Amino acid sequence: MNEDEKALLAEVETRLFIGGEWVDSSSGKTFEVRDPATNEVIANVADGTAEDGIRALDAAVAVQDEWANTPPRVRSDILRRAFDLVRERADDVALLMTIEMGKPLAEAKGEVTYGNEFNRWFSEEAVRISGRYGTNPEGSGRIIVSQRPVGPSFFITPWNFPFAMATRKIAPALAAGCTVVIKPPQLTPLTTLFFAQLLVEAGLPKGVVNVITSASSSRVSAPIISDPRLRKLSFTGSTEVGRKLIAQAAEGVLRVSMELGGNAPFVVFEDADLDKAVTGAMQAKFRNIGQACTAANRFIVHESVAEEFANRITERVKAMKIGRGTEEGVEIGPLIDADAVDKAVELVTDATERGATVVAGGEKLDGPGTFYQPTVVTGVQPGSAILREEIFGPVLAIATFSTEDEAVTMANDTEYGLVSYVFTEDLQRGHRMIERLETGMMGLNAGVVSNAAAPFGGVKQSGVGREGGFEGIHEYLSTKYTFLPNA
Numbered sequence: 001m002n003e004d005e006k007a008l009l010a011e012v013e014t015r016l017f018i019g020g021e022w023v024d025s026s027s028g029k030t031f032e033v034r035d036p037a038t039n040e041v042i043a044n045v046a047d048g049t050a051e052d053g054i055r056a057l058d059a060a061v062a063v064q065d066e067w068a069n070t071p072p073r074v075r076s077d078i079l080r081r082a083f084d085l086v087r088e089r090a091d092d093v094a095l096l097m098t099i100e101m102g103k104p105l106a107e108a109k110g111e112v113t114y115g116n117e118f119n120r121w122f123s124e125e126a127v128r129i130s131g132r133y134g135t136n137p138e139g140s141g142r143i144i145v146s147q148r149p150v151g152p153s154f155f156i157t158p159w160n161f162p163f164a165m166a167t168r169k170i171a172p173a174l175a176a177g178c179t180v181v182i183k184p185p186q187l188t189p190l191t192t193l194f195f196a197q198l199l200v201e202a203g204l205p206k207g208v209v210n211v212i213t214s215a216s217s218s219r220v221s222a223p224i225i226s227d228p229r230l231r232k233l234s235f236t237g238s239t240e241v242g243r244k245l246i247a248q249a250a251e252g253v254l255r256v257s258m259e260l261g262g263n264a265p266f267v268v269f270e271d272a273d274l275d276k277a278v279t280g281a282m283q284a285k286f287r288n289i290g291q292a293c294t295a296a297n298r299f300i301v302h303e304s305v306a307e308e309f310a311n312r313i314t315e316r317v318k319a320m321k322i323g324r325g326t327e328e329g330v331e332i333g334p335l336i337d338a339d340a341v342d343k344a345v346e347l348v349t350d351a352t353e354r355g356a357t358v359v360a361g362g363e364k365l366d367g368p369g370t371f372y373q374p375t376v377v378t379g380v381q382p383g384s385a386i387l388r389e390e391i392f393g394p395v396l397a398i399a400t401f402s403t404e405d406e407a408v409t410m411a412n413d414t415e416y417g418l419v420s421y422v423f424t425e426d427l428q429r430g431h432r433m434i435e436r437l438e439t440g441m442m443g444l445n446a447g448v449v450s451n452a453a454a455p456f457g458g459v460k461q462s463g464v465g466r467e468g469g470f471e472g473i474h475e476y477l478s479t480k481y482t483f484l485p486n487a
Contacts, residue, residue, distance in 0.1 A: 020206025
């Protein structure tokens with residue numbers, strides 16, 4: 001770790017943020033945060049307790065009415081100042097993410113740009129919350145429809161996009177007039193803590209955003225979710241955990257937003273532009289070291305072009321540089337921990353035992369960091385675990401098809417439905433795929449779909465609700481209808 005990294009880490013608060021104050025855990029305990037590229041301890045962060053979580057909710061509840069009644073322009077201006085401050089500190093936010101999560105610095109900078117757009121987008125949406133007014137069909141009175149903030153909201157965010165997942169939830173909540181308690185991930189809490197510092201600098205009032213770090217998510221989360229004062233729960237993470245949280249939220253009939261697991265198909269038809277398809281595949285698979293819910297998981301390639309597609313991909317993958325994300329030219333950083341490496345090994349082993357062939361990579365690397373080679377596997381057979389389970393690593397698995405109907409069947413053969421990718425030069429086929437593929441999002445001849453102005457979310461067991469776009473702010477608003485009879 002160099003001196004610039006040490007100086008940045010020294011600037012980051014590692015205590016809990018409750019009611020506008022930085023405080024130690026009530027237990028006095030901390031937990032370690034490590035650089036996955038070196039296994040070096042980079043920070044000791046406050047290990048929040050259940051009592052701390054309730055104190056954070058107390059703070060959010062105490063100022064909910066005041067924040068809800070704050071003029072929309074004031075809320076908008078605070079978010080806009082936060083956007084400007086993040087832009088000024090973009091290099092620091094990116095470096096912090098690379099240190100604690102491992103992604104290449106160039107990708108971290110891209111995440112800062114993307115994540116910060118939620119601050120700008122929802123700063124603009126804050127002043128556009130509206131309702132409607134009109135005469136009822138019978139002509140006996142007026143219909144008034146208005147929007148109000150849902151109320152205190154609790155967020156649980158994942159480790160893979162530490163900045164964007166925080167802004168994608170916090171920004172629309174603040175714009176709508178909701179107060180927030182956020183529980184960042186144990187593995188990558190520093191970016192959220194740093195963002196909270198920037199929100200304070202932007203003029204956010206005390207208690208509007210509260211940050212609870214903890215080595216045990218359930219210990220902190222369960223009491224907050226069961227508290228009758230909480231009105232909204234938003235979670236990004238695995239479907240398995242999401243199901244449990246939905247069940248807990250049902251007790252209080254909470255509004256929920258769930259962005260859960262993915263098993264994205266990447267379909268390449270025989271008429272695809274292979275240059276576009278290969279470029280899109282590299283983006284959709286290896287962005288964030290493959291550790292993204294939107295990562296292409298199953299490459300479903302027409303049998304007539306499968307060999308050429310695999311050859312081109314293999315050439316690109318073999319040339320990828322592996323290393324710590326701060327190093328020049330690195331494209332593949334470490335996986336988040338040893339369990340992630342073991343999972344990649346397990347899936348590739350299962351595929352090869354069923355008849356698949358590893359044509360690039362396929363090995364974990366020795367050393368202090370948790371590295372796994374970028375890998376290409378061809379000839380993946382039906383029934384392979386790699387086709388059913390979310391890989392969350394730099395493994396590109398190719399299976400083949402012969403007809404359009406077969407491709408659609410293969411693509412939809414999963415409990416998940418977050419995103420799909422389709423490459424074809426046939427416009428009519430592209431439109432058919434929009435209708436036939438069971439996903440909440442789709443990239444047509446594109447390997448990246450995320451955008452702050454678009455609704456992000458899935459169908460089936462990939463979740464409920466949408467983040468971003470015009471739809472994003474409505475997750476934090478409740479609709480009220482008032483009838484006004486004629487005099």
